[in-house]
Amino acid sequence: MKISINADYMLRAVFELAQSKSDKPIPISQIAKSQHIPSKFLEKLFRRLKQYDIVKAIKGKNGGYFLKHKPEEITMHQIIQAAEGQVKIHNCLERSKETTCRNIDNCIFREFWHKFNIHIDEFLKSYTLNDFLTSK
Amino acid sequence: MKISINADYMLRAVFELAQSKSDKPIPISQIAKSQHIPSKFLEKLFRRLKQYDIVKAIKGKNGGYFLKHKPEEITMHQIIQAAEGQVKIHNCLERSKETTCRNIDNCIFREFWHKFNIHIDEFLKSYTLNDFLTSK
DNA sequence: TTAAAACATACTAATTTAGTAGGAATTTGT
DNA sequence: ACAAATTCCTACTAAATTAGTATGTTTTAA
Structure with a gap:
């Protein structure tokens, strides 16, 4: 009956994407730093977020992530499901x-x-x- | 976000007490057997149930447990709390x-x-x- | 062609959960 | 008085899950 740290990390990461005013994708390194999450670990979590259709990735230099949908279309349920599976x-x-x-x-x-x-x-x-x- | 097996065990054990028509206390061994729960493990769970004021114990031969309150006074919240802590x-x-x-x-x-x-x-x-x- | 990024996989460490072992204390029936 | 059946207690162990590392490959912009 506990929410995993994963869910917490993912929520905060996704929230940071939602807050961004920039039109450029946000790299994991930046979120890892501002949220104090191990960068390599966060990478893995982002892959899950991508699988679950919550974010989209831009590869290569100056790459990073965007939200795939508008903030009002992304529910807590989706995020927690991405974190913990069904x-x-x-x-x-x-x-x-x-x-x-x-x-x-x-x-x-x-x-x-x-x-x-x-x-x-x-x-x-x-x-x-x-x-x-x-x-x- | 999973209920522990403890909660499941405890719920079923307590339910068995609730079902009992007998005026004698029910020993752990009996519940362990009917619910397929390791007896020694169930003992420990019953001590938690006692701490949380859900059951009362009768020691010694022919001892066992009773519900401490009427079934309609024992909530799922109490049982799960006993199992998982706050x-x-x-x-x-x-x-x-x-x-x-x-x-x-x-x-x-x-x-x-x-x-x-x-x-x-x-x-x-x-x-x-x-x-x-x-x-x- | 280099640097910065995502992507991938395998490993390890830490923590929690589930279960065992070995008794001591208590009570009842004989 | 005593044997048996019970709760009670503490420490240990095994299994599973969760959190985090290590070591890269691939992709792309400048």
Whole structure:
């Protein structure tokens, strides 16, 4: 029930892109420095952000990253999902994984976990990057 | 963002107490067996449940555990809290711990995490053990 | 052609989670 | 009185996850 540091790093990194007024891409080195995140580690996180369609990369010298969408189109849910993979609160809710539950079919708690998960998702979807920009 | 196995174990164990019609305390060995949880491990979890005032213990032969309160008075929040300690979604929200955030005082995201936490807590408080008993 | 950037993969360290071992203390039934 | 079944206690270990490094290759602008 903890948010990983990854999610925190990614959120702050993406927020920095959102804040940028520049028309040039922002390199990882710059974000790593201003957010005190190990640069090589942040690289890896950006690749995840790219996979999840949140940022786009410009390669080569003077390259870097842009947001791929407008801040108001990027939800917290997307960012946290990029950081942690599909956000499933309980193994019960993931197909492939072994559940700790033996009586899978009529597990009494499964519906509860499912509702809990929906509750969380909806909260996360209700916030976009823009909410943080304007709050400043 | 995952519920620990502990929480799952504890929930199922406590549910089994709630279901019991007997006026005798239920020993750990019995629950361990029916729920396929290592007995010694479950012992430890029960001590946590006791600390958090969810169950009461009867020592000695023919001893075991009872729920300390009525099922409708025991919330999911209490159980998960017993399992995972204070449920804080982000280190930002815990006093003592070092935050990853450098600008602690005016961190833009803190309020978001806080609201998220409240959202989760309220959901968990809205369910009691009784909800699972009756659904059966 | 050099420098600065993204991209890729494999490794390591640190931390957390899950589980075990080996008992001591308590209580009941015989 | 004593054996058995129980909770209670502490320390240890194993497994898994998370966080971070190392060592590059590839791409592109100046």
